[in-house]
Amino acid sequence: MSTRVxxxxxxxxxxxxxxxxxxxxxxxxxxxxxGELILRIxxxxxxxxxxxxxxxxVKPLQTLGIDWDEGPYYQSQRKQFHVDAVEQLVxxxxxxxxxxxxxxxxxxAEEAGLPAGYxxxxxxxxxxxxxxxxxxxxxxxxxEVVIEDLVRGTVRxxxxxLEDFVIRRSDGxxxxxxxxxxxxxxxxITHVIRGEDLLNTxxxxxxxWDALDLGDKPxxxxxxxxxxxxxxxxxxxxxxxxxxEFLAKGYLPEAMVNHLALLGWGPPxxxxxxxxxxxxxxxxLRNVNKGSAYFDVTKLNHINGEYIRELPAxxxxxxxxxxxxxxxxxxxxxxxxxxxxxxxxxxxxxxQRVATLSDSVDFVGWLFLDSVEYDTESKPWNKSMxxxxxxxxxxxxxxxxxxxxxxxxxxxxxxxxxxxxxxGARSQVPARIAITGTNAGIPMWDAVAHLDRxxxxxxxxAARALL
RNA sequence: GCCCCCAUCGUCCAGCGGCCUAGGACGCCUGCCUUUCACGCAGGUAACACGGGUUCGAAUCCCGUUGGGGGUGCCA
Numbered sequence: 001m002s003t004r005v006x007x008x009x010x011x012x013x014x015x016x017x018x019x020x021x022x023x024x025x026x027x028x029x030x031x032x033x034x035g036e037l038i039l040r041i042x043x044x045x046x047x048x049x050x051x052x053x054x055x056x057x058v059k060p061l062q063t064l065g066i067d068w069d070e071g072p073y074y075q076s077q078r079k080q081f082h083v084d085a086v087e088q089l090v091x092x093x094x095x096x097x098x099x100x101x102x103x104x105x106x107x108x109a110e111e112a113g114l115p116a117g118y119x120x121x122x123x124x125x126x127x128x129x130x131x132x133x134x135x136x137x138x139x140x141x142x143x144e145v146v147i148e149d150l151v152r153g154t155v156r157x158x159x160x161x162l163e164d165f166v167i168r169r170s171d172g173x174x175x176x177x178x179x180x181x182x183x184x185x186x187x188x189i190t191h192v193i194r195g196e197d198l199l200n201t202x203x204x205x206x207x208x209w210d211a212l213d214l215g216d217k218p219x220x221x222x223x224x225x226x227x228x229x230x231x232x233x234x235x236x237x238x239x240x241x242x243x244x245e246f247l248a249k250g251y252l253p254e255a256m257v258n259h260l261a262l263l264g265w266g267p268p269x270x271x272x273x274x275x276x277x278x279x280x281x282x283x284x285l286r287n288v289n290k291g292s293a294y295f296d297v298t299k300l301n302h303i304n305g306e307y308i309r310e311l312p313a314x315x316x317x318x319x320x321x322x323x324x325x326x327x328x329x330x331x332x333x334x335x336x337x338x339x340x341x342x343x344x345x346x347x348x349x350x351x352q353r354v355a356t357l358s359d360s361v362d363f364v365g366w367l368f369l370d371s372v373e374y375d376t377e378s379k380p381w382n383k384s385m386x387x388x389x390x391x392x393x394x395x396x397x398x399x400x401x402x403x404x405x406x407x408x409x410x411x412x413x414x415x416x417x418x419x420x421x422x423x424g425a426r427s428q429v430p431a432r433i434a435i436t437g438t439n440a441g442i443p444m445w446d447a448v449a450h451l452d453r454x455x456x457x458x459x460x461x462a463a464r465a466l467l
Numbered sequence: 468g469c470c471c472c473c474a475u476c477g478u479c480c481a482g483c484g485g486c487c488u489a490g491g492a493c494g495c496c497u498g499c500c501u502u503u504c505a506c507g508c509a510g511g512u513a514a515c516a517c518g519g520g521u522u523c524g525a526a527u528c529c530c531g532u533u534g535g536g537g538g539u540g541c542c543a
Contacts (some may be wrong), residue, residue: 010543042543102540115469117539134541152472161470161539169541176543200471200538224473231535259479262492266480270491289473289480292536296478299493309506353505363504384503413502420502428502440504 003035003190007061007068010042010176011053015060016241017295018195018226018234021260025223026193027066028261028283038187039071044176049076060243064253065276073187075179082174085182085212086135086167094211095167097133098122118163135168137208145203150191150221151288157203165204181205185214193285196222196292197233221285224264225292234295241295248328250320250357251300255307259300263293273306301355308354316351317344320360329358337368342450349442363442367451372437372459376466380429380439385467389425395434395464397423402457409446416445434463 007023009015030037041057043049058072075082089095098121100108105118112119123138140159147155167178184192184205199222209217228239235241246256254276262272267282308316322328324343325335343364350363366372375381385391397419405415420427433439435448435456448456 008543012543045542048542117469155471157471163539166541171541173541175541180543195537196472197537198543201543222472225537227536229478233537262479264480266491268481270481272480272492291473293480294478296493299479302493305506349505380503417502426502432503436503438504442504443502445502 003030003033004038004188005030005035005191005193006038006040006071006184006187006189007066008040008042008180008194009057010045011048011050011057013053013236014056014242014244016234016236017243017246017260018241019057020060020064020066020243020256021226021263022194022223023061023066024064024257024260025265025285025288027068028280029191029193029285030069031280032283035190036069037067038073038189039068040073040183040187041071041075042176042179043074043076044079044082044173044179046076046171046173056244060247063247064243064257066257070187073183075176075183078179078183078186079173081182081186082179083168083172085178085208086174089137089167089208089211090135092211093138095135095137096123096125097127097129098125098136098164099127099130099133118165120164123164132170134166134170136164137167137204137211139164139204139207145206147202147206147220149199150219150285151224152199152222152290155199155202157200159203159207162203162207167208177201177204178208181208181212181214184218185209185212189218191219191221191285193221194223196225198222221288224289226263226295227292229294231292231294233292240297246300250323250328250354250359251304252307252319252357255300255304258307259303263295264289273303305355308351308357311351313348313351317347320347320350320357323358323361324364329361331361332365333368339368339450342367342447345450346442346447353442366436366441367447370455371462372435374433374437374463374466378438380433384426384429384439385433385463388430390423391425391430392464392467393423394419394425394427394430395460395467398427398431398434399457399460399464402453402460407449407453409449412448413445430463431460434460 005026007026009019027037029035041054054072086095090097100121105121106116108121109116109119118136120138122136127133139162143159145157145159149155165177166175168174202220206217226234228234243256247253257276258273258279261279265283265288266272267274267279268287311319324331325338326333346364346367350360353363354360398416401415401419405411416427416431429439432441432444436444
């Protein structure tokens with residue numbers, strides 16, 4: 001039988017990397033088994049029903065190349081099925097009405113000397129439905145629910161630990177637990193692959209499944225959570241987790257996907273950076289880890305850099321243009337000042353050095369700016385300018401020679417080295433700092449030859465004046 | 468509190484009873500290359516949480532301890 005899996009996010013704003021990882025693993029499983037992926041939006045809660053939230057899920061998935069075969073389906077549109085299921089459960093005696101609030105339940109528990117929680121207070125009250133009534137599922141008093149999790153192995157839950165949970169809110173809307181069971185059954189889901197934070201809800205869904213007599217249950221696989229540096233579950237409030245924001249900063253979708261695939265799973269041959277087609281081929285659910293994984297941006301940077309370096313030069317230019325022009329990044333110059341020809345010339349060198357597309361900005365500002373700023377407190381300035389040998393003389397001499405030196409990259413480079421030789425000092429770094437503002441950067445003389453002689457000489461003089 | 472899950476270098480992954488004096492990658496350090504920086508190359512640093520079993524043999528299996536995490540909603 002063909003596999004059918006689903007990615008079923010609640011539309012709670014932007015898609016975060018943890019959800020993206022869940023989507024990816026579902027997708028990898030579907031593609032590697034020749035099965036199908038279904039996108040289902042879990043919007044049973046009215047507050048979540050906002051069109052812009054749907055976009056926030058669909059768009060990033062598309063960008064990452066995670067395509068689905070069916071959907072998006074909306075649980076809100078299948079509400080009637082869920083309502084029917086709740087009704088069926090009430091009629092069969094599996095569920096009952098209850099008009100107690102959470103506070104009521106806690107108070108009753110305290111008075112009875114029981115642990116906090118709902119202890120089936122209204123089970124046999126015979127209460128009829130009413131405006132303030134929820135429907136609760138009658139969990140078995142004993143026995144256990146056993147899950148054979150594909151990642152975790154056998155997991156057991158004692159039924160007495162499960163309180164009579166709410167399956168229909170007082171506003172009449174069924175909760176996701178019912179929707180889950182009904183929809184997974186209707187949609188023929190064979191494998192439920194999702195985050196470990198949902199593991200505890202699984203026994204409840206299985207109980208509903210049996211009570212509703214829905215037939216064969218899907219297999220479950222609970223993925224390890226993605227965590228932050230403090231080893232806490234990635235949170236939208238606290239952590240940088242917006243997938244789109246990463247992409248906006250200049251992480252390539254392919255690199256992001258590659259990195260995400262490496263969190264909780266690894267290829268048997270230890271080759272980490274590789275095409276998605278190979279990852280699909282190698283991916284096996286049974287090889288997924290159990291331990292949570294830290295979402296390490298440092299490693300992402302490395303992977304991204306590797307992918308960027310593999311890009312054809314024209315493609316790199318095309319992708320970085322929005323950043324260079326200040327559309328997708330903050331820059332200190334005007335888009336009109338960007339010299340496209342000059343950028344095209346240096347782009348391959350920039351490409352060798354960046355971790356993200358937006359980093360490109362840092363390497364080319366000196367080409368578009370009239371003057372550069374010097375950080376005289378910085379380490380490079382201190383080391384190469386303040387403490388460097390004969391730096392004032394070097395800059396003075398360069399200023400002089402640059403007045404009539406042939407204005408080509410080779411000639412400039414030769415002239416600079418000659419000055420260094422004459423003074424018995426290292427001249428390249430001081431020249432670089434004076435002209436570009438920093439010690440780190442692309443090979444520069446060919447680019448400098450495209451700047452105005454006067455602009456370059458002025459910078460030499462400006463840096464000299466600060467010594 | 469109660470329930471559930473987890474535990475190999477700082478981080479991610481490999482290891483599924485002998486091939487492990489534990490391998491790869493990121494990071495970090497050193498050297499080479501070099502007009503700087505980066506890339507690349509060559510090295511180095513660094514881990515089986517602890518205690519009991521089982522076994523001829525355990526990072527690998529079992530139990531416990533400790534530590535971490537998740538859940539405990541009329542959110543999903």
